[in-house]
Amino acid sequence: MWPERPDLAAWAILDGVTTPEPTREPETPPAAPPSGEQSGKQSVPKVRPAVAAAGRKVAEGGRTAMGAARRPQGRLIAGGLFVTAIVTAVVLVAVWLAPSGGVPTAQESSASAGPTSAAPSSTGEASFSPTPTTSSSPLPPNSGLTEWADKLAVKVEIPPVALRAYAYAEYVLTNRKPACNLHWTTIAAIGKIETNHGRVGASTLGPDGRVLPPIVGPALDGKAGRAKVTDTDAGALDNDRAWDHSVGPLQFLPAAWRTFAVDADGDGIVDPNDIDDAALATATKLCEANKDLSQAANWNAAIKTFPDLSAKVQQVFDAANTYGQKSRT
Numbered sequence: 001m002w003p004e005r006p007d008l009a010a011w012a013i014l015d016g017v018t019t020p021e022p023t024r025e026p027e028t029p030p031a032a033p034p035s036g037e038q039s040g041k042q043s044v045p046k047v048r049p050a051v052a053a054a055g056r057k058v059a060e061g062g063r064t065a066m067g068a069a070r071r072p073q074g075r076l077i078a079g080g081l082f083v084t085a086i087v088t089a090v091v092l093v094a095v096w097l098a099p100s101g102g103v104p105t106a107q108e109s110s111a112s113a114g115p116t117s118a119a120p121s122s123t124g125e126a127s128f129s130p131t132p133t134t135s136s137s138p139l140p141p142n143s144g145l146t147e148w149a150d151k152l153a154v155k156v157e158i159p160p161v162a163l164r165a166y167a168y169a170e171y172v173l174t175n176r177k178p179a180c181n182l183h184w185t186t187i188a189a190i191g192k193i194e195t196n197h198g199r200v201g202a203s204t205l206g207p208d209g210r211v212l213p214p215i216v217g218p219a220l221d222g223k224a225g226r227a228k229v230t231d232t233d234a235g236a237l238d239n240d241r242a243w244d245h246s247v248g249p250l251q252f253l254p255a256a257w258r259t260f261a262v263d264a265d266g267d268g269i270v271d272p273n274d275i276d277d278a279a280l281a282t283a284t285k286l287c288e289a290n291k292d293l294s295q296a297a298n299w300n301a302a303i304k305t306f307p308d309l310s311a312k313v314q315q316v317f318d319a320a321n322t323y324g325q326k327s328r329t
Helices: 008-013 049-070 072-097 141-156 160-176 184-195 254-260 275-286 296-303 313-328
Strands: none
Touching: 141 160, 141 313, 160 184, 160 275, 184 275, 184 296, 184 313, 254 275, 296 313
16 A cells, blocks of 8 residues: 655655756847948938928027017017927927838738737646747757657656656646646656556557557446446547546546646647647646645645546555656666
8 A cells, every 4th residue: 555654765766867957949049230230330310301401490490589588578488489499399300210111001010910829728727838948849849858858768668758748747847836846757657557658558659749549448337346437528539428438648537638638749739649748737637736746645645636546556656766766876
């Protein structure tokens, strides 16, 4: 059974080796200025003839106003003359500074009608967007973890594509819910216990993170000790309109997938058989209560939120602890 107070040394090692921060896409450098702006001296713009003439008139008007102000009858209107001169000058400056092209029309604007976002799509409030990559790069958001995962995969015996998914899920949750203290080793342990990281039966995990053929568990029809869960998705995920099945490498029930589904790799598809999507959805579910998972009781409770793992908490702990130990050797 799961130890209520696990050995502290073992618990500390469960965290595993520190996950590096995914590499961000470099920002696009500003465009070089036109050749005329690269010289040491900037040319002084020439004043338009009409503006220059108007400026001389303003100056003459100002001198006239000053002369009138010196006479007793002119003192009463001096303020008005000065205001007139200032307003005229401001208008002329505005004309000079205004672009000659006029106000752009809506068709000329390069901005889109609505806000754009790199946020992945989600079907529930508990899901959220991965933040490290905001560019339109064709590379997945977790591509910055490739070198780290490739080196560690041999030690921990996890496919690199799965290891990237687990580590990226930790990265996202660390930024979104740092108090949760979730580590990739826990997500990896669930993946190991559920489907050996998407490699069960005839299914294999592809380099794109997709599991083919899709993993669909047995019908939850109440037989042979299985839970009894009638259909909740009209067979959309499990092709069964009578009973629900757990699906994907992390074995989500259709109802839970609707709540936590997220497009973690930004490919425009929310798929429980995509290990990137499934790993981030799992992390989100584990941290739903935002409890500190470095505390044994909280970790225990989080694992039990997965119905089929309630009786396998000790196995999940052992697997997570093994991954932590191997990653540090």
